[in-house]
Amino acid sequence: MPATAARSAGRFTPVNKESTASLITRQLREGIMDGSLPAGSQLSEARLSAAFGVSRGPLREAMQRLVQEGLLRAEPNRGLFVKELDAEEIRDLYVARTAVESAAALKIVRDAATETTPRAVALLRATCTAMRRAATAGDLSALSDADFDFHEELVTASGSARLRRMHETLMVETRMCLTALEGTYYDPEDQVDEHRRIADAIADGDEAAVLRAIDDHMHQALERLIRGGEADTRG
């Protein structure tokens, strides 16, 4: 390799022009998460392509991705609809999340030889304190964000691209149903503790405790979600 100016260009990041379909996908995903595209609603190709100012080609591509992610449901010759999650689906969602996050946490524990593990634990604990701050401040939005950060960092720290990608989809679904019932939050302190227990178990390298802590947290979260949903439909 010649000694050109390229050597000093370490600070440059490779330009990655994102494809039109990717941009649209992201925006649609956002819309599904934040509820501006409510569950069950139909997404008209014509209307959306007009709104985005592109033709139906790239838009279709974006929607197909979301179908494959499981966020949209395609009825042939009928159209695409935002998927609705019933209680059974939500349970399944948490089964899958438990699978992915347990595996991620276990991998972190087992890679304890590397220096990534202490860093991961530090990050997770930082997120926990962020949660606690938000909880004491009564800022439910920040609490929810920190909650999501915790789980995202957990899976990212595992270093597994596949777990990471699976989890991404699952978290979008999670955020979707959380949005649907509009932040009914129980026991913020309990939630913080659940996360802290997970971080502690990882720090201790106690595999069984890690699995228990994650399993417990998922069950609690699921319980909160289902209870919240029932209260929502009742009231």
Add this chain to the structure above:
Amino acid sequence: MPATAARSAGRFTPVNKESTASLITRQLREGIMDGSLPAGSQLSEARLSAAFGVSRGPLREAMQRLVQEGLLRAEPNRGLFVKELDAEEIRDLYVARTAVESAAALKIVRDAATETTPRAVALLRATCTAMRRAATAGDLSALSDADFDFHEELVTASGSARLRRMHETLMVETRMCLTALEGTYYDPEDQVDEHRRIADAIADGDEAAVLRAIDDHMHQALERLIRGGEADTRG
């Protein structure tokens, strides 16, 4: 419901006209698995659309699905290439498989109250005997098929749609790299035993043993794969 002829029509299956894109997706996936579309090769939209006798629209849709599944790699404005798996990727693949299959097996154990569990165990054991038959007969292709059946049934029996779908993709990738190194099989009897141990642990309802058996099997399979790959490149 009126007593029309519809009642006697139970044997009819709902006609589900599969979309063109789905058909193409399946065929491309097959091609990737069986090696007729080798890793690293570029998939030309024009050529393929001509081969399938459709326009580029549905074909692009099909390829986008495979990109999202992680089987194809998209280079913007360059084209789509069949993804190549190096040793690190294969390890990650098995991390993800372990995550999904462990969760599935655990779910089966914990749903032991239902009658699905005994049925699942019976199916798994049947697959094991099929493996043994193939092993003693020296039919490596049948052995591989039974192997895949085992894991597929394991995840299907869990009843989790999400685990199921994640696993589907992972198994295509698995089959892809198995095909790449052309069935270098070690110790068929050992393999049968590994599967049988998983089935037994599920039957016993011993969660720890289930996790150990799956973890062990995955490590062994990974070892076989990596070793096979190295031998392949060496010779």
Add this chain to the structure above:
DNA sequence: GGTATCATCATTGTCGACAATCCACGGATC
């Protein structure tokens, strides 16, 4: 000889238009 520049070509990205399909709504029929 090595490098920069340019034309060429193949390939992907995007678009607008047409065909096929399906639901909704009236009207006719028994």
Add this chain to the structure above:
DNA sequence: GATCCGTGGATTGTCGACAATGATGATACC
């Protein structure tokens, strides 16, 4: 009164063509 057609409108599915982009090879220049 309920059911069966047929039409109308809207939506998706598909196609062919054009624009944009990037690689390749030839040519001119230092």
